[in-house]
Every structure is written in C-alpha cells, then in structure tokens.
Amino acid sequence: MSRRPEPPHELKVNPIACQSHGMCMELLPELITPDPWGYPLIAPGPVPDELLGLARRAVNSCPTLALLLTRSPEPASEPTPDVAADASSPPARPAGPGA
C-alpha cells in the first residue's frame, strides 16, 4: 500500500466493540467526551500533532480495542460515497441539525 500525501490521523470508534469503559475520555478529554450514556463522542477533524502521543495512549489503553487511530481517509461521513450500499442503509446522509 503506497501512501502519497500522508493523510492526517483521525480517531474512530468501533461502536460495536465499545463498551463505554471510558478510558479514552480520561486520557484524552481534549478530543473525547462522554455522551449522556457514557459512550465516547469524538471531536471531528484530524488529530493535532501535539495530541498524537496522548491519542496513541488512549488507543492502546482501550480494554476492548474499540478506539482506532487511522490515516486512511475512510470517510466517517459524507465526502466520497463508499461501498456502504445495501437495502437498509442509505449513505451517511441525514445531517444532525441537533448541533
């Protein structure tokens, strides 16, 4: 796999694996905050360089290995439509005007 322009690091959660242990929120409150049920909310956007070390620590500390630090531009939301297609799943579309 060749990486050309080095896409920025991003934090992702595997929501199936996540059991809301909360380690990541302890270790990286700058980017990860709990939702009302104790599951992690990740700040959108790339991980700033100065937080990379802490991000790695949070990833390594997750008891269920649910926190991922990725560089591949695997779109969590809109930009490029992906192979998500199927009967019951529209592309990540509906916006949350809740913000």
Next chain:
Amino acid sequence: MTVTDAPRIVTSRLGYEDSYTLERYLATGGYEGLRKALGMRPDEVAAEVDAVSLLGRGGAGFPAGRKMRIVAEAGRRAGPFHSQVGTTVIANAAESELTSGKDKLLLSRVPHLVLDGVVLAAEAVGATRAFVCTHDDPGPLNEAIVSRERAGLNRVPIQVVTVPAGYVSGQETALISLLNGDGPRPAFVPPRPAERGVRRHPTLVQNVETLANIALIARHGPDWFREAGVADAPGTALVTVTGTVARPGVYEVPLGTTIGTVIDQAGGHTETPQAVLAGGYFGGWLTLPAAGDVILTDRALRAAGGAFGPGVLVALPESACPLAETALVTGYLASQSAGQCGPCLNGLPALAEALGLLAFGWAGQDGLYWTRQLLGLVSGRGACHLPDGTAGLASSALTTFAGEVRRHLQHGPCHRVHRAPVVPVPAPPVPAPPAEAEAAAGQGGPGATA
C-alpha cells in the same frame, strides 16, 4: 399489490400468468442477454453497467458498476489461494420495510430475470457461488433455480437463504454475518464486504432490482437502457406507492417522472393530500402540492429533502398528524436496533420517546431542544445506518412540519393523532406463545401485557 402497464422493462413479463416459469422466460427471449454477456469479457459487463451509471436500487444508491469493479479487483488482488475459492455474489431481496414491495414482486413473478443478473454478476466478479437472501417464503424461486440447473443455465451454484425477520437483518454486513454463521447483525466497516465478506473473501451484494437491470443492460445494451429515464438517471425503477392513494402497489416508472404523475398512476389521492414520504423509513417528508413537481431521481429527491431510497412513496393526507406518523415509525426503528452499538441502543429509544412526547403529549421547549440534541447524538454513531436514517427522518419531520411542531408545543396533541396510522409499520413483536406467556404471567413479569 398491483402493477400497471407502464413501460414494463423490468416487469414486461408480468402480464403472463406463468411469468415465473423458465419456459415463459425463454419464450420471451430471456436467455439471450445471458448468452450474449457470457461471450463478453468479464469486465465488459461492469463497463456496460457503468456506462449507464446504474445506481443500486436497495436504498443507498451506490453505483452498481463501480461496486462490481471493486469486488472483481479485490478478488484479483487476493492471491492464489483466493483464486481457487473465488468471490461470492449475494442477491439481496431482504426488504424489511412494509412500505416497499418490489423485491417480493420481482422474486415471485420474474425470478429468472433476477437469476440471470446473479449469473452475470457472478461472471463479472469471478464468483464461484451465489446466494439469494429473502425474508419471505421464496415461493417459485427454488423451483426456478432447479429448472435452470437442469437446463444448465447456472454457471455457479445459487442457494436461497431465508433471513430472519428484523429491520437491520437485510443490511449487507448483516447478511454476510448470517452467511458466515453468526446472527444477522450488522458489522463494523471497514473491512467492507467488497473486501472481506462471505468466508472472508470479497463479496458483491446487490439488490435484486439492480441485478434484474444488469441482466437487461447485458441483453439490450446501454443505448436501449438509456431510452427510458433522464440523462443523469437512465432506466426505469420500481416504485412502491402506499398511503392514501386509490390503487396502492408497485409501479414501474421511468426515472425522472414527477411524484405527481406516479401518484396519479396509483389512482390519485383518496383524501386531501398533505405530504409525501419519499424514500421510506430512511427518507424524508415533502409537502404537497409542491412536491408533486419533484422528479424521481436520487439527486432531485435529495435536493428536495427526501430520498429515493428503495423507491418508496407514501401519501399522507391532511387528516393525519405527520408528527404522530414520524413518532410511530421512529418507535419501530428504535425497536429494531440490534443492540450492538451504545449510541443506537440508548439513543433511538430516547429519540422515539422524545418524538412521542412531542406528538402525543406536552413536550415543551425543553422537549424540542432535547429531541434536536438527540438527533446529533445518534447520527453517524452506529456500525450500520440505522441511527442515521432514523435521525434523518425525525429531522426531516421537525424541519418540514415546523409549524405543526409549534402548534403541538402550544396546544398539545392535535385531534389528528387519533387517526389510524397511514405509514405502514410492522406490528410489534408477536407475544410469547401461550405456555411461555403463562409462565411470564406467573412470575408477574410485564411480558403478559406486552
């Protein structure tokens, strides 16, 4: 469900009583496309499908040709062991929405067209096996497969798989999980099925209507396919029209037809119309009469605030409360969470409750604020798109019916909430059989009244 005599491309054989038999299929020129396509190089089929920019008809609208190329490419990349195992094709007919009936119709009436598509897709991606996944009794499907095997028309073994009931069990990763021996539960992506699917090998999942269209494109060519529809969305689509229309059913219409025309085709409104739900449970509300001029293409519907989805239109009359309808659908979707992802498991019931309070009770400004918060808290936070789709529908209702929301906040539930629901939603789960129900009652559990 009825079908009109509209353009009849996918459904051209429905006029025949025995449209599901191989004899009728062959007599109406059925096998030609297959024979022609099997003479082509595998990537030519995908190229033809690409040339007409056929979008998947399962709801997500992903380009079908591109998906085929991704799977074929992943199969080539996978190495020597893989080349003996081969890729897999899954024909997805596990439609879980009561608002949609097209997959059922295709499988029961023209299974051979779908199976031709399966064989062609298998050829295009180098598959060695195929599955047809459906929720219902496969009906004439098994018979169709056997008669094709006898006639030597199946290049790969095709197997029918009955998918357990459930809204998310028709999701593509859920089908893969089911075929791999787990429950029909969505999985976290990546890896996507195109990379790692059935038995960890690349797998192509296509809706049955998409496959039927692939068979037709192979047979008649891209130019013929483009004769129907509009430039950015060629071809026809099966649209299920329900709600307060005179003749609810599945209609084949050229893409680019206006919503108004389709509703007229379904016999027109039976009550004063208020809005239309475009795209089904994961779609959005469009107010009538303005929405009557919106054309049926993925792009136009999204721009208007709806979706094409699996080709679903539900007409909502003036006499129904849109907030109540949305709350009921949301409640059903919340009940369908596989319970794997925390934000979905906790957030969807909370969202359903908040919308229920908004529609049927006194929510207050706080309630509305909390509802909006919840939309943001569930969107994009599940492994599958159940939370996104549910939030999308709820958000569409809050935006489209802002006036209605205000009235409910000021005056409480309107009198229309008592009307029987218009948007069809599956009934709550069947109560436990008598023996178990008694046991539950004996323990004083809530199961007896559920």
